[in-house]
Amino acid sequence: MNIYVSNLSFTIQDEDLRNFFASYGEVTSAQIINDRETGSSRGFGFVEMSDETASKKAIAELDGTVVEGRTINVSEAKPKAGRPGRSNSPFRSNNGDNYNNPKSYNENRY
Template sequence: MLGVNRFPRSRLFRWMALRHSSSKLFVGGLSYDTNEPVLKEVFGQHGEIIEAKVICDHKSGKSKGYGFVHFISKDSASKALAEMDGQVLDGRNIRIQYANKKEGCCNLNLEREMSRQITKGKDEGDEASQDLNVYHKVSFDHV
């Protein structure tokens, strides 16, 4: 199937691609004492940050030892990954990789937003409907 464009390039499809872009990093191996301001300060040296999040246990409120840093640009994320992976932060060697997008049922907010876009008086054959079909095919064929 050479020359066939499987993925339409509508505004909604571009939004989906950007939503799960490589500007978000997973940071593992964090010290349990590392908090969000520290994470933001350290990674902020590599570019502007949208959000720095340390994941905590719901019951105890204590860090689980990992978090996420979301940069404004892919270039900043790439630079941070290259320079920070394996470095020591609060006495621990941290591991960094690009964050994986959530698959399947965990991605309900994205699916709801796309459905909302489609049901705003659009036809079944429009680009948004095609994008939702592609999204379902890509996301749920693995399950």
């Protein structure tokens, strides 16, 4: 089961997140999500556990606990929805031309 953990301290690392859940069962992965530009933690992450029963117990017991002075939120991760309006971007035409790229604009124009 994939678990979403939010409101984490920005100092929490992947291994810390793994350790929070390890006492409940096998953790197959634990990842803090970082900002693409700065590399800093965004304050949330995902934990994947192999046993659904252990996952549900971890969610029930860890949700609302205080870690490094912050009350964390723990819940079952929802599937990522598609990005709405992606195909209707003002910088893309329906045929895939990228109008934010001056080279493609010039190639189409001349």
